[in-house]
Amino acid sequence: MPERPPDPALEHETNEWMKWGLLIMVVMVLIFPIYRIYEPNSRADARAVQEASLVAQGGGIYNLNCSSCHGVTGEGGIGPALNSQQFLASALDEQINSLIAVGVPGSQMSAYSLDFGGPLTSEQIEAITAFLRAWEEDAPDFPNWRDPLGLLEGTG
Numbered sequence: 001m002p003e004r005p006p007d008p009a010l011e012h013e014t015n016e017w018m019k020w021g022l023l024i025m026v027v028m029v030l031i032f033p034i035y036r037i038y039e040p041n042s043r044a045d046a047r048a049v050q051e052a053s054l055v056a057q058g059g060g061i062y063n064l065n066c067s068s069c070h071g072v073t074g075e076g077g078i079g080p081a082l083n084s085q086q087f088l089a090s091a092l093d094e095q096i097n098s099l100i101a102v103g104v105p106g107s108q109m110s111a112y113s114l115d116f117g118g119p120l121t122s123e124q125i126e127a128i129t130a131f132l133r134a135w136e137e138d139a140p141d142f143p144n145w146r147d148p149l150g151l152l153e154g155t156g
């Protein structure tokens with residue numbers, strides 16, 4: 001079989017295709033790491049947005065239901081100071097959730113969950129806890145958080 005004579009037009013076309021193929025490959029190789037960098041960021045952003053909206057929702061519920069006893073900024077009053085570093089460091093979210101849900105029998109802290117005859121869903125209670133937790137970043141140093149009015153001082 002005789003060798004085909006070189007066809008400059010065909011060769012040129014093949015080279016063009018190879019050039020484009022190579023270019024597309026380079027573009028994809030470059031785009032992939034960029035995608036890898038931005039994708040987790042956008043997921044983290046979405047989480048931050050969701051967390052912020054939970055905190056905002058919790059703030060509204062707190063103001064209506066809790067601020068009269070615990071203070072608008074959690075500084076305390078009839079109830080303990082909930083913005084205290086010491087309180088926030090001592091309690092897990094789960095513990096705060098269940099305390100709000102169940103209340104403290106025999107005290108002015110009533111039960112807030114629907115299951116215990118209160119007005120709030122567990123989602124609403126979790127939103128409040130997220131709101132309290134958001135105070136932690138610059139929570140005041142207040143070891144005596146259980147007694148913000150100083151009523152128990154000296155009683156041991």
Ligand code: HEC
Binds near residue numbers: 099
């Ligand atoms: C009528 C006043 C009152 C209201 C309203 C109230 N609390 Fe309380 N809360 C108290 C008192 C008093 C205590 C302390 C109970 C005890 O331990 O004797 C307390 C305790 C707590 C504690 C536990 C602190 C600890 O000892 O670990 C948390 C958390 C808390 N309240 C959150 C809330 C939240 C959230 C709301 C709103 C949904 C709320 N409270 C509404 C009076 C109130």
